[in-house]
Amino acid sequence: MKERQSHPPFRVAVVGGGISGLATAHRLVEQSRHLQFPVEVSLFEAASRLGGVIDTVQREGFLLEGGPDSFISEKPWALALCERLGLGPHLIGTGEAHRRSFIVHRGKLHPVPDGFYLLAPTRIWPFVRSPIFSWLGKLRLAADLVLPRQRHTAPNQDESLASFVRRRLGRQALERMAQPMVGGIYTSDPEKLSLRATMPRFLEMEQQHRSLVLALWRQRQKMQHSPKSQPSGPRYGLFVSLDQGMKVLVDTLETGLPAGSVHLNSAVVQLEFEPGRRCWRLRLRNGTWVEVNAVCLALASHQLARLLENLDSALAEKLKSIRYASTITVNLAYRCQDIPRPLDGFGFVVPAIEKRQILACTFCHVKFAGRAPQH
Incomplete structure (x- = not known):
C-alpha cells in the first residue's frame, strides 16, 4: 500500500x-x-x-426498453461482466411458452419453420411445408447438400453475409429468411455485413462439413439428448436480459x-x-x-x-466511411382482448422485399417475464 x-x-x-x-x-x-x-x-x-x-423506463406496470432488450450469451463477455458485477441472480432467459417467431410474407404472418436456424433448416418436413419459400426456392436451398465448399486463397478471407447466403442457399433464402432474421439482430444490410465478424460459425460449418444443412442436421442430432429443444428462428435460448431491464x-x-x-x-x-x-x-x-x-x-x-x-x-x-443504420424503437401497449389474434410467439420480422417501414416487432410480455401487467 x-x-x-x-x-x-x-x-x-x-x-x-x-x-x-x-x-x-x-x-x-x-x-x-x-x-x-x-x-x-x-x-x-x-x-x-x-x-x-x-434505457429502461417503468411506467404503469410496464417495463419499457428504449434500446436493446437483451444480449447474446453466445458471445460470453457481457454474461461474464454481469457475473462479475453480481448480477447473476438477476439474469433471465426467454419465456418457455410459444418459443417461435413469425415472418411477414405477402402481407401475412407465417411461422418460421420449426427447426430453422437463422439461415438454414435443421428439420426437413416443416421447411418443405412452409409457404414462405416457393418450390424452386426450396430446391435451390437443398442444393447446398451437394455444393462444394469454397476454398480460401488467403488467410482470414471474408465475404459479405449476403454473398455467402446466395452462394450456399440461394436468393430466396437470403430475401425471405436470412435478411429479416439478421436484420432483426444487427439492424443492418447483409450486403454490407462481414460474414466473419457477424456469423463466423456458418463459415466454419462450410469449411468443416461442406454443407450448412448437413452441419446443422449433425448439430441437431447431438442436441437430441438436451432436455430443452432448440427453438425456431433466432437463438432464443441464447438471448438473455435482466429482470428489471437492461x-x-x-x-x-x-x-x-x-x-x-x-x-x-x-x-x-x-x-x-x-x-x-x-x-x-x-x-x-x-x-x-x-x-x-x-x-x-x-x-x-x-x-x-x-x-x-x-x-x-x-x-x-x-x-x-463507416455507415450506421438509423432506427427508432416504439413501445406500444394494448389489452390482449383487443388484439384479434393470439400472440403465440416472441414476435415477427419483416423482409425488406415487403417494402414496409418496420423491421421487426417483439411481443415483450411473451419473450421475457415481468414486462407487462398480468391483467
Missing part, C-alpha cells in the same frame, strides 16, 4: 459513457487494484445520463465507479497529444482543459473522426 501511495496516479480518460465506455472504465478500476501504482479513471459523457442507447447493467456499472469519476454534460471537443511531456490534453465544451496519461475513445466512428482529424487524418477518413 505504501508503494502505491508513493507514485503519482496514472490518469486515464474514457470518452463516451455508453455501454462500451462504462465497461472500459469499470475494467480499468477493477484491474487497477492489482497494479503497483494508483490509477485514476475519469469518464466523460456529453449527455445528461450514462448508457447511450440503453438499464440495471448501466446503473450497476456506474455505482461501481469511484465517486467523482463520472462527468456528465461534458463533451470532449478537442484532443491533443504533447510528445515532450507524453500526455494527452482534452478540451471540454465549456472550455476546460484536462490532462491525462492515456485516453480511451468509446464513441461512434463519426464522433471519433472529428476528434482524430488533426492527429491522424488517414484514420479519420476511414472512420468517416
Whole structure:
C-alpha cells in the first residue's frame, strides 16, 4: 500500500459513457487494484445520463426498453461482466411458452419453420411445408447438400453475409429468411455485413462439413439428448436480459465507479497529444482543459473522426466511411382482448422485399417475464 501511495496516479480518460465506455472504465478500476501504482479513471459523457442507447423506463406496470432488450450469451463477455458485477441472480432467459417467431410474407404472418436456424433448416418436413419459400426456392436451398465448399486463397478471407447466403442457399433464402432474421439482430444490410465478424460459425460449418444443412442436421442430432429443444428462428435460448431491464447493467456499472469519476454534460471537443511531456490534453465544451496519461475513445466512428482529424487524418477518413443504420424503437401497449389474434410467439420480422417501414416487432410480455401487467 505504501508503494502505491508513493507514485503519482496514472490518469486515464474514457470518452463516451455508453455501454462500451462504462465497461472500459469499470475494467480499468477493477484491474487497477492489482497494479503497483494508483490509477485514476475519469469518464466523460456529453449527455445528461450514462448508457447511450440503453434505457429502461417503468411506467404503469410496464417495463419499457428504449434500446436493446437483451444480449447474446453466445458471445460470453457481457454474461461474464454481469457475473462479475453480481448480477447473476438477476439474469433471465426467454419465456418457455410459444418459443417461435413469425415472418411477414405477402402481407401475412407465417411461422418460421420449426427447426430453422437463422439461415438454414435443421428439420426437413416443416421447411418443405412452409409457404414462405416457393418450390424452386426450396430446391435451390437443398442444393447446398451437394455444393462444394469454397476454398480460401488467403488467410482470414471474408465475404459479405449476403454473398455467402446466395452462394450456399440461394436468393430466396437470403430475401425471405436470412435478411429479416439478421436484420432483426444487427439492424443492418447483409450486403454490407462481414460474414466473419457477424456469423463466423456458418463459415466454419462450410469449411468443416461442406454443407450448412448437413452441419446443422449433425448439430441437431447431438442436441437430441438436451432436455430443452432448440427453438425456431433466432437463438432464443441464447438471448438473455435482466429482470428489471437492461438499464440495471448501466446503473450497476456506474455505482461501481469511484465517486467523482463520472462527468456528465461534458463533451470532449478537442484532443491533443504533447510528445515532450507524453500526455494527452482534452478540451471540454465549456472550455476546460484536462490532462491525462492515456485516453480511451468509446464513441461512434463519426464522433471519433472529428476528434482524430488533426492527429491522424488517414484514420479519420476511414472512420468517416463507416455507415450506421438509423432506427427508432416504439413501445406500444394494448389489452390482449383487443388484439384479434393470439400472440403465440416472441414476435415477427419483416423482409425488406415487403417494402414496409418496420423491421421487426417483439411481443415483450411473451419473450421475457415481468414486462407487462398480468391483467
